[in-house]
Amino acid sequence: MAQPTKVLVIGGGIGGFGNALALRRLGAEVELVEQAPEFGEVGAGLQMSPNATRLLREWGVLDKAIETGVAPRYIVFRDALTGEELLREDVTGEYYERYGAPYIVAHRSDLHRLLMEECQKLGVILHNDVRVAKTENVEADGRTTARATAADGRVFEADAIVAADGIKSVIRAQLSDDEPVGSEYVAYRGALPISQIKHAGDMEAVVVWMGPECHLVQYPLRQGDLFNTVAVYRSKSFAAGQLVYEGDAELREAYKDCVPEVQAALDNLSHVQRWPMFDRVPIENWVDGNVALAGDAAHPMLQYLAQGACQALEDAAALEAISAKSVFADRDNHDASQWNAVFREYNAVRQPRTARIQTTARVWGESWHLTGPVERTVRNMLWKSADRHGIWEYTDWLYGEQQYTAPVESSEDATLSSTTR
Amino acid sequence: MAQPTKVLVIGGGIGGFGNALALRRLGAEVELVEQAPEFGEVGAGLQMSPNATRLLREWGVLDKAIETGVAPRYIVFRDALTGEELLREDVTGEYYERYGAPYIVAHRSDLHRLLMEECQKLGVILHNDVRVAKTENVEADGRTTARATAADGRVFEADAIVAADGIKSVIRAQLSDDEPVGSEYVAYRGALPISQIKHAGDMEAVVVWMGPECHLVQYPLRQGDLFNTVAVYRSKSFAAGQLVYEGDAELREAYKDCVPEVQAALDNLSHVQRWPMFDRVPIENWVDGNVALAGDAAHPMLQYLAQGACQALEDAAALEAISAKSVFADRDNHDASQWNAVFREYNAVRQPRTARIQTTARVWGESWHLTGPVERTVRNMLWKSADRHGIWEYTDWLYGEQQYTAPVESSEDATLSSTTR
Missing domain, CATH: 3.50.50.60 (FAD/NAD(P)-binding domain)
Incomplete structure (x- = not known):
């Protein structure tokens, strides 16, 4: 051989x-x-949409991923200033059927370990x-x-x-x-035992609260034993070049106009590290x-x-x-x-x-963070429209079945150019 | 008697x-x-939605209003920067059935004269x-x-x-x-004979072009003999207290990023007067x-x-x-x-x-005039969503059948308090 x-x-x-x-x-x-x-992996929760969980299933690790994580029933969007629920996507039922796999959330370290162990099991050599x-x-x-x-x-x-x-x-x-490229936004994260959570959010949902220049995401992890919170806001101190920031005064200030539920959720964050958002x-x-x-x-x-x-x-x-x-x-x-x-x-x-x-x-992130009342009204109308009329037109391109190989014509072209080079 | x-x-x-x-x-x-x-009435075109044309019909003047005006087939919204058509409401057919009356446009002076003549005919004394x-x-x-x-x-x-x-x-x-309250926006209007129009827009539609801090509206009047154009933009000179403005440099500047079709339409405006927008x-x-x-x-x-x-x-x-x-x-x-x-x-x-x-x-006006690319994208998505899914949820409250008298309970209360006062 x-x-x-x-x-x-x-x-x-x-x-x-x-x-x-x-x-x-x-x-x-x-x-x-x-x-x-x-x-190892640092960080807290991680979302895996069906385009990725389909792959985990193909690779034989989806069941383990679900075991270590949570398959939420809903993705919910709320206005952080009013508390209004704008959109509630049911990611089971018709959604599951359409995309052929579940939407799951897991701790980054759990998913990381799972993939690593599978690699080790199959004989990948690690250094x-x-x-x-x-x-x-x-x-x-x-x-x-x-x-x-x-x-x-x-x-x-x-x-x-x-x-x-x-x-x-x-x-x-x-x-x-x-x-x-720095976005001037920073994230605080926290994945705490559910017993330490004062105001747990919806335990069967990923909830996104959209506020002016800030947002908050909440969801359960590890079959509900952990509760994950992420707060992302535009940081003046980071924009000014202050890479390490002591205390949470700026964080609290960023959410001061949000509903009490959101402000209370800031208690569930770890203040050890803040993560600047780059792409x-x-x-x-x-x-x-x-x-x-x-x-x-x-x-x-x-x-x-x-x-x-x-x-x-x-x-x-x-x-x-x-x-x-x-x-x-x-x-x-x-x-x-x-x-x-x-x-x-x-x-x-x-x-x-x-x-x-x-x-x-x-663009999606900026639409969460809109500041002006008109802009927010228009944004909320769009989200509510999606809630009434369905989300497929916004999600199919992202979560739908993918073609991972080039169409046959292009594939032949590629082979040809490769040969003649 | x-x-x-x-x-x-x-x-x-x-x-x-x-x-x-x-x-x-x-x-x-x-x-x-x-x-x-x-x-007499100054100004140019005027839109009459079904909530108003129902009344004109009840008062016996709708046919004359249509004769002097135009009953467009569509209300069309476009992005003035890209030209993209975002929404095309058909205001005939199902729309007409739903609201029980046509959407019409007329010259202000025509509608004004029509109401005045009807008043005179019925014996209203004018001074x-x-x-x-x-x-x-x-x-x-x-x-x-x-x-x-x-x-x-x-x-x-x-x-x-x-x-x-x-x-x-x-x-x-x-x-x-x-x-x-001044909005800092001013309007230039024009209602010109169709023969003088270089770039007539769609002759069976009211077309609204939405640009950053500006918009343009076009529609035909008088059975298509006139063509109406309205340009509304945020005026720095007006905001600075300059009530009369000479020349159209500021107007041209306001539309400089718009598609050529919109810029060309500025030729169809009368520059005799600009109208500051107040409410x-x-x-x-x-x-x-x-x-x-x-x-x-x-x-x-x-x-x-x-x-x-x-x-x-x-x-x-x-x-x-x-x-x-x-x-x-x-x-x-x-x-x-x-x-x-x-x-x-x-x-x-x-x-x-x-x-x-x-x-x-x-709010509606400000949503037309959004400047940021994200804001405009979200706005356009909302308009396109309405185009796909229907407009009733946005229009019923405004154009649907109205109750012009108070509910019976309140009416009795009102009578009572009037009597006992």
């Missing part, structure tokens, strides 16, 4: 493990390197304490391979490299000189030979559509679908010469979709 | 003639006084050059009557006075110390004994819902409906002692509705 193709994944976050898992399932030999001394400094393509013996060099000089060789090294990606910097402007090219960006390294987005982790998993699904028909077409005899073509098709399929999500997430 | 009750109407605009007509039809002896040396300086109630022989005194000393006696003396109403000033904050009380405010004197509103004239006609319909069952209950023996009760019921019925329209018109 021929040697399996070897893939190196850079970055041990949800995106890195998702990609490692998807390619390992096809039979690749996968190594994953992570700069941190231990694997900590590897800070990759650069990648390069190596031409030898008529074939192209890829090489990653760590800051400490260690070298990792593979047929292909997937760089899922996050929004501050070192590998992206080799392809583009763009920088993360980047979409770039066209994610690929250099046999090295490709994935996840936040490729398309970091603001969190308003809750798609950061979901899109990282879609990246993995696309690489899986595309490589399955070329690199892994013969499962006993992998064709490593196809990696560049795989990456270019992946780039072509995924870039327009993720760019749209990046752009939409910005 | 007993003497008919006598009503004095102050103001010879559309509201004044509407009220004179409605009360004259019931048999009142009606005199109407106007401060201008001649009767020009009467600038009413004050009104008062007169108690004599156990009955209350009303008296208007002109600036030149002439005195007009009547059982009741309807003061339709416009947004700068002298009579309102007797009841309230509020002032007109007032709603007040609760319109009545002093046997004197009542009506039309703009009672509830001046911004033009964005096109309800100024329509609501003046609704006032007339309410006075007609209420007085028909008391003052005119016996058509051969009018009960003039009921005028105060009539006016108080009219006030109670009409004030909440017109206050809502005044308030909504402001």
Whole structure:
């Protein structure tokens, strides 16, 4: 039996493990390197919409994800100034049928561990304490391979490299000189035992309270044992360059006009850390030979559509679908010469979709944070209209079934141009 | 036969003639006084929604109004920056059936003349050059009557006075110390022969182009012989106190980012006069004994819902409906002692509705003029949602069948308190 193709994944976050898992399932030999001394995820809750839970199910980990999380019944939007409920999406029943999978919420660390354990179970080789400094393509013996060099000089060789090294990606910097873009918004998070929660919100819903230049999100985690709260507001102190902020006076001030329910929910936040919200402007090219960006390294987005982790998993699904028909077409005899073509098709399929999500997430978030009374009235009318008339026209493009491979024509074009290059 | 009750109407605009007509039809002896040396209306086109055309039909003048105007097929909303069509309301067919009357547009002067001629035909006595300086109630022989005194000393006696003396109403000033509120927006208008129009818009529609801090409205008049254009924008020069403005540089500047179609339409405006847009904050009380405010004197509103004239006609319909069952209950023996009760019921019925329209018109206008890209996107989504899902939820309250008299309970209360006072 021929040697399996070897893939190196850079970055041990949800995106890195998702990609490692998807390619390992096809039979690749996968190594994953992570700069941190231990694997783990910081943060609190995470939403997984059906476009992502469909993938978790395909990879055999959905049931575990639901077990560690919660499958809420509703996504609810409220006006934080009046308390008015604007929209209540039932994400069970017809929604479930339409998108073929549940909407779930989970603790980031739970989902992360679940993907990591699945990778370990399937034999992905994990390395900590590897800070990759650069990648390069190596031409030898008529074939192209890829090489990653760590800051400490260690070298990792593979047929292909997937760089899922996050929004501050070192590998992206080799392809583009763009920088993360600060939104001036910061988040405080908290995932507390339900017993410590004074004013628990709706235990069967993800509730979003939309206020002027602020919002609050609440939902249960771990089968209701934890309660998750996220407060996001425009921070003058952060905008002024104050990266660390002591105390919560600014936070309280940001929510002072909100209904008491929202103000009380600020007690459920951890004040240890605040998270500035960054994204980047979409770039066209994610690929250099046999090295490709994935996840936040490729398309970091603001969190308003809750798609950061979901899109990282879609990246993995696309690489899986595309490589399955070329690199892994013969499962006993992998064709490593196809990696560049795989990456270019992946780039072509995924870039327009993720760019749209990046752009939409910005607008979506700003629509939550509108300040003027007219603007808020118009926004509320739109949300209420969706409540009355249905949400499919707003959700189908995002949650509907995806085509992860290029249409046949483009695929042939790509092969052709690859051959003639 | 007993003497008919006598009503004095102050103001010879559309509201004044509407009220004179409605009360004259019931048999009142009606005199109407106007401060201008001649009767007439300035301005250009006027929209009459079904809530008003139903009244014109009841008063027997709808056919003439349609003859002098146009019954458009559509009301169309477009984004002035992109040209995108956001909403196309068909105001024939189902809309006509639902509201029981057509949506029409007419030249203000045509509608004004039509109401005036109908008043003259029915025997309303008209006086020009009467600038009413004050009104008062007169108690004599156990009955209350009303008296208007002109600036030149002439005195007009009547059982009741309807003061339709416009947004700068002298009579309102007797009841309230509020002032007109400037919106900082000004309008340029034009109603030109179709032969002089370079870029005529859709000849079967009222088209509204919504731009940042500006909008443009276009529709045909007089069976298509005239073409009406209104440009409304936020005027820095007006806000700065410059009441008269020479030239159109500011106007052109205000529309500079709009599609060429909109910019070209500015050629169709008359630059002789610009009209600052004022309204007032709603007040609760319109009545002093046997004197009542009506039309703009009672509830001046911004033009964005096109309800100024329509609501003046609704006032007339309410006075007609209420007085028909008391003052005119016996058509051969009018009960003039009921005028105060009539006016108080009219006030109670009409004030909440017109206050809502005044308030909504402001918000509606501001939603047309939104400047930020997110705000405009959300607004456009709302309009497009209405285009897909129907407009009834937004229009029923305004155009649907009205109850012009108070519910029986309140009506009895009113009579009771009137008797016991």
